[in-house]
Amino acid sequence: MILASLIPLVLALPSLAQNVTALTGTWSSGSQNVVTGPGFAQPANESFTYPPTTGLSYSFTSDGYYEIARYRMTSNGTVPSCITGVMNWCHGTYDLLSNGSIIMTPFGDGYQQIQDPCAAQSNFIENYNDTEYYPLWNIYQDTVKGYTLQLYQYDGTPLAPQYLLTASPNMLPTQPLRNVTPPSIAAGGTTQNAIALTGRADPRWSLSSLSGVLTVVSGLGIASVLL
Ligand SMILES: *[C@@H]1O[C@H](CO)[C@@H](O)[C@H](O)[C@H]1NC(C)=O
Ligand SMILES: *[C@@H]1O[C@H](CO)[C@@H](O)[C@H](O)[C@H]1NC(C)=O
Ligand SMILES: *[C@@H]1O[C@H](CO)[C@@H](O)[C@H](O)[C@H]1NC(C)=O
Ligand SMILES: *[C@@H]1O[C@H](CO)[C@@H](O)[C@H](O)[C@H]1NC(C)=O
Ligand SMILES: *[C@@H]1O[C@H](CO)[C@@H](O)[C@H](O)[C@H]1NC(C)=O
Numbered sequence: 001m002i003l004a005s006l007i008p009l010v011l012a013l014p015s016l017a018q019n020v021t022a023l024t025g026t027w028s029s030g031s032q033n034v035v036t037g038p039g040f041a042q043p044a045n046e047s048f049t050y051p052p053t054t055g056l057s058y059s060f061t062s063d064g065y066y067e068i069a070r071y072r073m074t075s076n077g078t079v080p081s082c083i084t085g086v087m088n089w090c091h092g093t094y095d096l097l098s099n100g101s102i103i104m105t106p107f108g109d110g111y112q113q114i115q116d117p118c119a120a121q122s123n124f125i126e127n128y129n130d131t132e133y134y135p136l137w138n139i140y141q142d143t144v145k146g147y148t149l150q151l152y153q154y155d156g157t158p159l160a161p162q163y164l165l166t167a168s169p170n171m172l173p174t175q176p177l178r179n180v181t182p183p184s185i186a187a188g189g190t191t192q193n194a195i196a197l198t199g200r201a202d203p204r205w206s207l208s209s210l211s212g213v214l215t216v217v218s219g220l221g222i223a224s225v226l227l
Helices: 002-011
Strands: 025-029 055-060 065-075 083-096 102-106 111-115 123-127 132-134 136-142 146-152 162-166 195-198 215-217 223-225
Antiparallel strands (some): 025 055, 055 065, 123 195
C-alpha cells in the first residue's frame, strides 16, 4: 500500500505534523504563478483571472480557515490536441486531526470553470463544494525553495510540492462570498447552478469523467476525481 511507504517520511517530522504555526501562510507550486486571494478568483461574479502557468496554491490561517486555487490542464491521450483546462477555487474551514490528517470543509461558495474545446459543452462554470481529506502532510526545508508543504491525497499520492510564498496568508475574506442554492441529490450534487458560457449542456460532463491527480471525497459521500 502506498500509504504505508510514506509513514517513515512523516515520522521524521512528528512535531511539524501538528504545527499550525508552520502551516499558516500562502503556499504555491512550481513557478508560483497560481496564488490564492483576489488575484485568482472573483467570487462576486464567478470569474477567474487566468495565471500565466498552471499550478496550485493553498493558504491557511492560524485560526482554522483555508483557501485553495488550482489551475490544471490535462491533455487527451487519444486526441492530443484536445486539452482540458480547469480553474478551481474554494475556501472554508480546516481541522488538523491528531493522526496527522487534514479535513477541509468548504463554505459552499466554491466554483470551477472547465474548458474543453473538443466537448459539446466547451466552456462552463459550475459550483464546487467537495470536502477534501488529506491523510498526511509535512513541511520540510528545500535547500533552494525554502519551506515546502507536501500534501498527500487519500491514496497516498503526493500533490505537487508547494513553496511558502508568504507567512501571512494572502486570502479572500474567510466567509461565504456568494449565495449558492445547495444542490439536490438528484442533480448529483455537482451541476446545479452551472453556467454554460458557450455550447450546450452535455450529459458526458461529470467530475468523475476527468482524469487526473486530485481525488476528493464529496459532502455527498461520492468519491470524485477533479484535477
Ligand atoms: C512550529 O513552526 C514554527 C514556524 O516554522 C517554528 O518557529 C516553531 O518552532 C515550530 N514549533 C514546533 C513545536 O515545532
Ligand atoms: C468580475 O469582477 C472583477 C472584480 O470586480 C472585475 O475585474 C471583472 O472584470 C469582472 N468580470 C466579469 C466577467 O464580469
Ligand atoms: C478524448 O477525446 C475524445 C473525443 O472528444 C473523447 O471521446 C474522449 O472521452 C476523451 N478522453 C479523455 C480521457 O478525456
Ligand atoms: C484520521 O482520523 C480520522 C477521524 O477519526 C479518520 O477518518 C481518518 O481515516 C484517520 N486517518 C488516518 C490516516 O489514520
Ligand atoms: C457544502 O458542503 C457542506 C459540507 O458537506 C455542506 O454542509 C453545505 O450544505 C454545502 N453547501 C452547498 C451550497 O452545497
